[in-house]
Amino acid sequence: MTTASPPPAVLGTQPKPAKRAQKRPQKRSWSGWLFIGPFMAVFALVFLAPIAYSIFLSFFRNQLVGGNGFVGLANYSQALQDPQFWSSLLRVTLFLAVQVPVMLLIALLVALALDSGRLYGKSFFRISIFLPYAVPAVVASLMWGFMYGTRFGLVGNINSALGISLPNPLSPELILASIGNIVTWEFIGYNMLIFYSALRVIPKSLYEAAEIDGASQFRLVTAIKLPAIRGALVVAGIFSVIGSFQLFNEPAILQSLAPNSISTFFTPNLYAYSLSFSGQQYNYSATVAIIMGVITMVIAYAVQLRGMRKES
Amino acid sequence: MKSKISPAVLRGSALALAAALALTACGGGGNDAGGAAPAEVSADDVQAALDKGGDLTVWAWEPTLEKVVEDFEAEHPNVNIDLVNAGTGNDQYTALQNAIAAGSGVPDVAQVEYYALPQFALAESVQDLSGYGAGDLQDTFSPGPWSSVQANEGIYGLPMDSGPMALFYNTEVFEKYGVEVPTTWEEYVEAARTLHEADPNVYIANDTGDAGFATSLIWQAGGQPYTVDGTDVKVNFSDEGSTRFAETWQQLLDEDLLAPISSWSDEWYQGLGTGTIATLATGAWMPGNFTSGVPAAAGKWRAAPLPQWEEGGTASAENGGSSLTIPAASEQGALAYAFLDYANVGDGVQTRIDGGAFPATSAALESEEFLNSEFEYFGGQKANEIFAESAQNVSEGWSYLPFQVYANSIFNDTVGQAYVSDTPLKDGLKSWQDASIKYGTEQGFTVSE
Numbered sequence: 017m018t019t020a021s022p023p024p025a026v027l028g029t030q031p032k033p034a035k036r037a038q039k040r041p042q043k044r045s046w047s048g049w050l051f052i053g054p055f056m057a058v059f060a061l062v063f064l065a066p067i068a069y070s071i072f073l074s075f076f077r078n079q080l081v082g083g084n085g086f087v088g089l090a091n092y093s094q095a096l097q098d099p100q101f102w103s104s105l106l107r108v109t110l111f112l113a114v115q116v117p118v119m120l121l122i123a124l125l126v127a128l129a130l131d132s133g134r135l136y137g138k139s140f141f142r143i144s145i146f147l148p149y150a151v152p153a154v155v156a157s158l159m160w161g162f163m164y165g166t167r168f169g170l171v172g173n174i175n176s177a178l179g180i181s182l183p184n185p186l187s188p189e190l191i192l193a194s195i196g197n198i199v200t201w202e203f204i205g206y207n208m209l210i211f212y213s214a215l216r217v218i219p220k221s222l223y224e225a226a227e228i229d230g231a232s233q234f235r236l237v238t239a240i241k242l243p244a245i246r247g248a249l250v251v252a253g254i255f256s257v258i259g260s261f262q263l264f265n266e267p268a269i270l271q272s273l274a275p276n277s278i279s280t281f282f283t284p285n286l287y288a289y290s291l292s293f294s295g296q297q298y299n300y301s302a303t304v305a306i307i308m309g310v311i312t313m314v315i316a317y318a319v320q321l322r323g324m325r326k327e328s
Numbered sequence: 329m330k331s332k333i334s335p336a337v338l339r340g341s342a343l344a345l346a347a348a349l350a351l352t353a354c355g356g357g358g359n360d361a362g363g364a365a366p367a368e369v370s371a372d373d374v375q376a377a378l379d380k381g382g383d384l385t386v387w388a389w390e391p392t393l394e395k396v397v398e399d400f401e402a403e404h405p406n407v408n409i410d411l412v413n414a415g416t417g418n419d420q421y422t423a424l425q426n427a428i429a430a431g432s433g434v435p436d437v438a439q440v441e442y443y444a445l446p447q448f449a450l451a452e453s454v455q456d457l458s459g460y461g462a463g464d465l466q467d468t469f470s471p472g473p474w475s476s477v478q479a480n481e482g483i484y485g486l487p488m489d490s491g492p493m494a495l496f497y498n499t500e501v502f503e504k505y506g507v508e509v510p511t512t513w514e515e516y517v518e519a520a521r522t523l524h525e526a527d528p529n530v531y532i533a534n535d536t537g538d539a540g541f542a543t544s545l546i547w548q549a550g551g552q553p554y555t556v557d558g559t560d561v562k563v564n565f566s567d568e569g570s571t572r573f574a575e576t577w578q579q580l581l582d583e584d585l586l587a588p589i590s591s592w593s594d595e596w597y598q599g600l601g602t603g604t605i606a607t608l609a610t611g612a613w614m615p616g617n618f619t620s621g622v623p624a625a626a627g628k629w630r631a632a633p634l635p636q637w638e639e640g641g642t643a644s645a646e647n648g649g650s651s652l653t654i655p656a657a658s659e660q661g662a663l664a665y666a667f668l669d670y671a672n673v674g675d676g677v678q679t680r681i682d683g684g685a686f687p688a689t690s691a692a693l694e695s696e697e698f699l700n701s702e703f704e705y706f707g708g709q710k711a712n713e714i715f716a717e718s719a720q721n722v723s724e725g726w727s728y729l730p731f732q733v734y735a736n737s738i739f740n741d742t743v744g745q746a747y748v749s750d751t752p753l754k755d756g757l758k759s760w761q762d763a764s765i766k767y768g769t770e771q772g773f774t775v776s777e
Contacts, residue, residue, distance in 0.1 A: 050411065079770070079771045080447075080450060080451060080731060080771040080772060080773070081559045081771060081772030081773055081774035082772035165595065166590065167587075167595055168594070168595050168598060180477060187748065188748050188749065193543070207722070220389075272590065272593070273590065273593065275536055275537060275590060275740040275744055276536060276537055276740050276744035276745060276747050276748040279740070279741040280737060280738055280740075280741055281741070293418075293422045293735035294733065294734050294738075295734045295737070295767065296734070297426060297770075
């Protein structure tokens, strides 16, 4: 972390401290604002204002009969007792607990393999593993959705070619795993790249020293590589936590293929979306989104704290 | 490095989330236009508006309107119409509702399906057309669509088309396995068994849970699960009609006789073409979709009257169909009404029939030319005779909820579970009922069972 240390405070002499104190901050603030002004304006417009507006909205309730009225925290207490909201949260938590470790572990293994220098055609592997990340999530979901089809899809083809009956990936029991598969496919390359670039900046001298000490490749990984990229691991972990809680594209696309497996409250974001766009419950939707935002922040922060504590 | 990135990530995520929800929240403004008396606009006013001319924005997805707009503009050179496809069904309603709430970008004319109309009427988002003289059109339209555009003692749209139901069937499949075309739902279940037994790849129909279809069949069975009187609403799926539907359809579900293919999917079009899906009970607007979507099966399909709940009965129901409305925020009411009148009562009707649409006016439904037209796709069958008869026999007394758009959106959450689990259809309907009641109550209605 870089810190901007103030210049040594030896500029002036004792007299006129009051004058300088008056003048300098003024000058500073004007020129400073000139530079950050554009950013602050956009920041306020596209970030702060929407948040403030959402919080404002969450204190009201607009009914089809009876119109708009201030309801205080009623939306929040409703959300906290809403079984649909909790079931959606539970679902993404389960998703987080299973999918994220699997994805990060595979990404890590791939990154280590690429970094080991023993892989033939390294850049080919790197690009082909990264490629799915370049496919838009909507397209990826559609593509996988077609493959999952038991009638005309790949699963159907396998079934009829081999005369077997694979379980339907779009059934209510398997749909979460099927979505996990899509997300893993999409994001392994992305996480691999984060890990790989962190591995590349490890000083060569450490490896040389380890070689002199007669360390094995495995020891190299556990003693040098993993500790060195812990920061990247934490970052990737936080990204994944946020991504899991924000799960939306994949279930939203697959919903048309498996309407009975993916409910309107499948994930918190999908729930907020349905509340808004089918139910016109904008206020309640804002409340759900705010609560989810807070929960996401808390959990991501917990992941970060844990990652840091291990290091120290 | 970590301590620097992570808070930024956190902030970014929270902000992105909030930004996303703020986007959705844009439609959150209040709508205070409730209870306005209908504007009195005479025929002269409408004519004056036509002579003066102006610009109209029309939101509709109905393809045959394109030609109607063209003709209208040719006839009235002063009028310039911008026909916009703002999405089909729910997508368009969302856009419309957002525009209404935002108070800008509201079109002058909007297509709204019958099932969604009560919702817009209740919120007074669309104008009561009685003031334009729409009340005189009672005998112009066939009874089903006409009753569909009325709510709260007002007339909130002019019927554009209608969807009296019929049974479309693949005659090749039925002939191949020597099965008679069912005339009752009991026979239908029987036919489903025979066909599926003869060829495990053949299903009588596809169904993954479709709110519009289920409510239409309940409608046909004489069920009245929804009773609406202003803001007093009753939802109850335990009446005889609903129970009948549930019991019959439960058999099809239990024996896996329905293809788990969603309508309008690629698989669906393939299934209709290859004979995997042997029948389709739906609205009379379907033929156009057959011609364009399933060209491979031309000549194989036929239309038949909808199977009956009582042997020898003639009851039917509507499935789909939409009206043209004038949003309350439009400042071009008179001119918009002139277009509505042209498209749905005047010359536009024939233009749309020629384009393959199914009309809602009695005159068109009874005309010899219409009844005698032969459908090449159905092997020269005069299918309109069947559809027109079905239109005459639509069961009376049906009404949709004033929040049907939402209710339909949660159909698969509730009733849909019967399609993928051991939940009986009856219980699914019960949870749909409960969820609808809960939503209605939250929205300020007085809802009871």
